[in-house]
Amino acid sequence: MASSKAPPFTLYEYRASPFCVAVRIALNECEQNFTPREVDPQKPRTAAFLRRSPFGRLPALVEHRPSGELSIFESPSILLFLAERFENSNLSFSDLSSKAQALSWLNFLSSGFGELLWRVLTESHIYEGEDGRPKILQTFHEELERQLGVLDKHLARRAFLAGDYSVADTLATPLLDLLPKVKDLDMDAYPHVISWRDRLRSRPSYKAAWPQEKTEK
Ligand SMILES: N[C@@H](CCC(=O)N[C@@H](CS)C(=O)NCC(=O)O)C(=O)O
Numbered sequence: 766m767a768s769s770k771a772p773p774f775t776l777y778e779y780r781a782s783p784f785c786v787a788v789r790i791a792l793n794e795c796e797q798n799f800t801p802r803e804v805d806p807q808k809p810r811t812a813a814f815l816r817r818s819p820f821g822r823l824p825a826l827v828e829h830r831p832s833g834e835l836s837i838f839e840s841p842s843i844l845l846f847l848a849e850r851f852e853n854s855n856l857s858f859s860d861l862s863s864k865a866q867a868l869s870w871l872n873f874l875s876s877g878f879g880e881l882l883w884r885v886l887t888e889s890h891i892y893e894g895e896d897g898r899p900k901i902l903q904t905f906h907e908e909l910e911r912q913l914g915v916l917d918k919h920l921a922r923r924a925f926l927a928g929d930y931s932v933a934d935t936l937a938t939p940l941l942d943l944l945p946k947v948k949d950l951d952m953d954a955y956p957h958v959i960s961w962r963d964r965l966r967s968r969p970s971y972k973a974a975w976p977q978e979k980t981e982k
Pocket of ligand 1: 839875
């Protein structure tokens with residue numbers, strides 16, 4: 766029987782953003798319904814939105830509680846919150862050491878790999894042809910290859926970053942979807958990263974994050 770209750774969460778998002786995709790996957794892993802609220806990143810933010818996400822960035826997750834709203838911004842914080850909030854979900858940590866492992870990889874993906882990927886894409890697509898850019902791009906590209914090499918070696922001996930599936934894999938999923946956009950990147954050099962990406966994409970939580978849409982190859 767359909768419930769008349771409003772979903773407990775509202776997700777303020779820019780649908781195509783990898784950080785917002787990661788939160789949708791996490792909500793699905795925790796089997797939580799949510800109301801999506803699309804925010805146009807080009808338009809000025811409302812005061813109400815800025816109270817929930819002080820820098821005006823997306824995603825922001827709001828939990829509606831009897832005592833009031835809880836707002837969380839920054840995707841790693843949202844993922845961590847959901848993992849702790851739903852202790853019987855696929856995201857919950859089995860013990861402190863698996864939590865520490867997952868957080869190490871989560872932070873690397875958020876500030877290291879994710880940041881680098883964004884720079885490579887920006888340099889190659891937006892500033893293509895400008896003086897001085899190719900050298901910078903080459904440096905970023907080499908670092909991306911180095912990081913993918915480390916990930917590949919790590920994943921040769923485990924199915925997921927921290928052993929079992931965790932929030933780190935959740936954030937990785939939409940970041941891996943960006944790799945085909947990187948020019949001159951030979952993904953065949955990273956077979957374990959490719960099988961990991963395929964394992965992540967085959968999860969129902971990923972498919973449910975893109976209703977009525979096709980997955981980009
Ligand atoms: N570190 C943030 C990054 C969020 C982010 O960069 N969001 C973009 C959408 S992809 C955004 O809100 N851009 C608009 C802006 O910065 O004003 C997170 O993980 O949540």
